[in-house]
Amino acid sequence: IFSLDEVPTDTVRLSAETINQLFKDTNYTLDTVRKTKIVKPIRLSLLPSEIKKIENTKKKKNLFIQIILPLILEENNRIKLDRKKLFTILNKNMNSDSEKKWLKSKFQQYGVINNDLSTLKVRMDIVPVSLAIAHEAKETGCGTSRFAIEGNALFGQWTWSGEGIKPAGVDPKDSNHKVMKFKVLKASVRAYQRNLNTHKSYREFRKVRAIQRDVYGKLNSLELVNYLNKYAATGNEYTKILKKIIQQNKLNDFDDAKILPNSKREKSII
Secondary structure (H helix, E strand, C coil), X not given: CCCCCCCCCCCCCCCHHHHHHHHHHCCCCHHHHHHHCEECCCCCCCCCHHHHHCCCHHHHHHHHHHHHHHHHHHHHHHHHHHHHHHHHHHCCCCCCHHHHHHHHHHHHHCCCCCCCXXXXXXXXXXXXXXXXXXXXXXXXXXXXCHHHHHHCCCCCCEECCCCEECCCCCCCCCCCCEEECCCCHHHHHHHHHHHHHHCHHHHHHHXXXXXXXXXXXXXXXXXXXXXXXXXXXXXXXXXXXXXXXXXXXXXXXXXXXXXXXXXXXXXXXX
């Protein structure tokens, strides 16, 4: 478990039994979250290796969602804080040197060329919680995949140059890609958001998200999912599966959930 601003180097893999007890002791259940829209700030760095041995599908699914929900909300909060700061800066006639420096770092972070503010505004936004959960559930089999357990890879992102895990049964002559691995789960969530917020394949996704934001003031994951057909080779079939996962598990219930703050800085977006 770690705080908002630090990424741990020494991580401990808790057992599924210990995690379940921790959730029980803090009264953290998905039913409570659905009713109160409040999530306890319990941050786990690694999935329990026994998650794949849990035979009861509902228990396995619930445990997986309980583990990843605070991580998604926390990363979304990080983006919301940045977005709030961006609009504060844009509404000023004059910007300080530190604000200009911050803007420059965000142009780099979001891969925006020519200091294009309109592109930065479109890119600097959250991924709806329901969509992120569905994506993780699909890519990892609710946290049971080898990539998730061994490499904290929640979204099956590929790499051709970085550190990764070689998929089984793939002929090396056919492909030299690996599945990206991460030190902690949180890093995987961050990389996923960066991918959707910067890669050219998801330009349409970002465009529709910006329209939803402007017109409705909130995001609709069931519509946005249609623009992720380039995420997997199966295209539109893949988006249909994601949509089904969102609907069947009522994941939209978590879209307006809030994670309890750990600091004054976080309280400003609750």
